Amino acid sequence: MEASLNEIDDMIVHEKMQAALEYQNEAWADGMADGIEPEIIADAAIAHALRETIRLHGESSAEALLDSLRERMLAGEFSANRTLQ
Numbered sequence: 001m002e003a004s005l006n007e008i009d010d011m012i013v014h015e016k017m018q019a020a021l022e023y024q025n026e027a028w029a030d031g032m033a034d035g036i037e038p039e040i041i042a043d044a045a046i047a048h049a050l051r052e053t054i055r056l057h058g059e060s061s062a063e064a065l066l067d068s069l070r071e072r073m074l075a076g077e078f079s080a081n082r083t084l085q
Helices: 002-035 036-059 059-074
Strands: none
Touching: 002 036, 036 059
16 A cells, blocks of 8 residues: 555656646747747746745755756756667
C-alpha cells in the first residue's frame, strides 16, 4: 500500500509539472507574440522563480536549486539536442 501511495504522489507531481510547463509555454508564446525577446523572457522567468523560492523557502533552498540546475545543465538535461534512451 505504501508503494502505491508514493506512486500516486509521484504521478500527481508529474501531472502538476506538466500543467505548469503548459502555462509557462503559453506565457512564453504570448511574450514572443508581443515582441519580447526570448532572452528577456528567460531572464524574467528565472528571476521570478528565484524570488519565489527565496520568499517561500529561504536563500539556502534557492542556492540548492541553483546548484541542482547547474548539475542538470552540465549533464545535458536541458539541451535541445538531448536524446533519450
